[in-house]
Amino acid sequence: MSNTDVVAEVRAGTKRYPGVTALSDVDFTVRRGEVRALLGKNGAGKSTLIKVLSGAEHLDSGEAFVRGRPLAGLGTRDVAGLGVATVYQELSLVPDMTVAENLFLGAWPRSRGAIDLRRMRAEAREAMARIGVHLDVDSPVDSLGSAGQQLVEIARAVGQRPALLILDEPTSSLAAAEVRQVIDAVRHVAEQGVAVIYVSHRMDEIRQVADTATVVRDGRIVETLPVGTASTQEIVTMMLGTAPDALAPRARRPSAERPVLSARGLVSEKLHGLDLDVRPGEILGIAGVLGSGRTEALRALVGLDRPDAGEIRLRGEAVRPGAFAAMLRRGLGITPENRRRQGIVPLLGVDENIVISDLRRVSRSGVLDRRAVRRAAQTLIDRLAIKTARPGTPIGTLSGGNQQKAVLARWLHAGSDVLLLDEPTRGVDVEAKRQIYHQMRELADDGRAVVFVSSEVEELADICDRIVVLRGGRAVAELSGDEIELNRVLALAIAEE
Numbered sequence: 001m002s003n004t005d006v007v008a009e010v011r012a013g014t015k016r017y018p019g020v021t022a023l024s025d026v027d028f029t030v031r032r033g034e035v036r037a038l039l040g041k042n043g044a045g046k047s048t049l050i051k052v053l054s055g056a057e058h059l060d061s062g063e064a065f066v067r068g069r070p071l072a073g074l075g076t077r078d079v080a081g082l083g084v085a086t087v088y089q090e091l092s093l094v095p096d097m098t099v100a101e102n103l104f105l106g107a108w109p110r111s112r113g114a115i116d117l118r119r120m121r122a123e124a125r126e127a128m129a130r131i132g133v134h135l136d137v138d139s140p141v142d143s144l145g146s147a148g149q150q151l152v153e154i155a156r157a158v159g160q161r162p163a164l165l166i167l168d169e170p171t172s173s174l175a176a177a178e179v180r181q182v183i184d185a186v187r188h189v190a191e192q193g194v195a196v197i198y199v200s201h202r203m204d205e206i207r208q209v210a211d212t213a214t215v216v217r218d219g220r221i222v223e224t225l226p227v228g229t230a231s232t233q234e235i236v237t238m239m240l241g242t243a244p245d246a247l248a249p250r251a252r253r254p255s256a257e258r259p260v261l262s263a264r265g266l267v268s269e270k271l272h273g274l275d276l277d278v279r280p281g282e283i284l285g286i287a288g289v290l291g292s293g294r295t296e297a298l299r300a301l302v303g304l305d306r307p308d309a310g311e312i313r314l315r316g317e318a319v320r321p322g323a324f325a326a327m328l329r330r331g332l333g334i335t336p337e338n339r340r341r342q343g344i345v346p347l348l349g350v351d352e353n354i355v356i357s358d359l360r361r362v363s364r365s366g367v368l369d370r371r372a373v374r375r376a377a378q379t380l381i382d383r384l385a386i387k388t389a390r391p392g393t394p395i396g397t398l399s400g401g402n403q404q405k406a407v408l409a410r411w412l413h414a415g416s417d418v419l420l421l422d423e424p425t426r427g428v429d430v431e432a433k434r435q436i437y438h439q440m441r442e443l444a445d446d447g448r449a450v451v452f453v454s455s456e457v458e459e460l461a462d463i464c465d466r467i468v469v470l471r472g473g474r475a476v477a478e479l480s481g482d483e484i485e486l487n488r489v490l491a492l493a494i495a496e497e
């Protein structure tokens, strides 16, 4: 391949943040039509590399180029002008605007000065079709769920006709069928000669979508190789620097305890008569395809949403629907699906984000005890191996996976005895995933109830004691112990009504 095929390049790139070297003497090249996977643990430097190539960060030393132009001194707009389109992990759509409005945000098609709605909708349908997806372009994106929203983000980026398309974990919240759509779209885009950089923690998906993979560890490039030439085990070992630990704990028998939390006949826009029992001492998995009501079930259970009908009982007592704060006081903890929007306070320290769930534990006579805060936080930082320069580092500067672990640490600090985890391993690397699974198991062994919502059926099948499958806003099947089998759960989740 000739050098004219090189779309983006970093030469001897180094980038430091206070206390960490995020990129260290990195050489990186990506060419036309190539889909390059970027692999590495949480905090390895993947996002930093992406930010450098999109103009959001600048190297301390070394050089970065896009289509031969040095990026020094250029901002994100200039770099976008050179043909780089980036879809970040955290979505950037305007929730109550429609798909069409979001696709052309700020650049709506106009006729004689006025926004031309007809043209906008027609162009929106065309843009979605370009990535092979059919969505109602008049729906507010808020109503789409994370998969639909992710596809809108991708369509918007592809609509800029980029030379380099950067996707930061585009599928981390999607179920298998939707992942397929994204993969097909990306392959299609690459065939038009676009270079793609694709960050993901899912190895099976990398194998389907990528031609080559670059493994990053501690800010350095370990290796770049064709994906077909190494086994998953070999790649994971490169990522970790050592062979991975033993597998996650296996499923056990279901708990025979009386339910600590139960729902009967919940009805809302997405729930159609949901019954559910959560028992102490078990990990209960909630499986279901996109739109099955997974997230809505969880939100209703903890009181974040108020269902139109139905009953929720906590330790046998009926609770007022929608009373989120009261539920938290009574021992519930939740890690939300969208941690940016609902989970963290970006400017506060990691320590403060952790202890915020129960300040009494770290106060004396009603006054916050700084040393107790540090101590309590440090214990959990160590236990979950959260990678942060200091306990007081603003949590917003941590890598995505480490933020996720800190949200879990918060509920461990609060001593919550019913934990509802919505996609807790989203964006989390293999090692951190295992740590989270082990924590969940410890919590269950400790007599607490853990509810685990995930779009990755594999992980549910691996670690849950019981799995409830949702379809169309109802629990349609329940499996426990030996009945839990990957293919069975998948089949139940996708069965036709």
Ligand SMILES: Nc1ncnc2c1ncn2[C@@H]1O[C@H](COP(=O)(O)OP(=O)(O)OP(=O)(O)O)[C@@H](O)[C@H]1O
Residues within 6 Å of the ligand: 017, 018, 020, 021, 022, 040, 041, 042, 043, 044, 045, 046, 047, 048, 049, 387, 388, 389, 397, 398, 399, 400, 401, 402, 427, 429
């Ligand atoms: N703005 C910032 N200020 C301080 N430190 C930062 C900042 N951004 C990133 N870092 C640090 O740089 C290192 C690399 O982070 P980066 O976000 O590139 O990791 P990553 O590989 O993308 O991880 P993940 O898979 O968790 O998203 C981490 O130690 C992170 O805490």
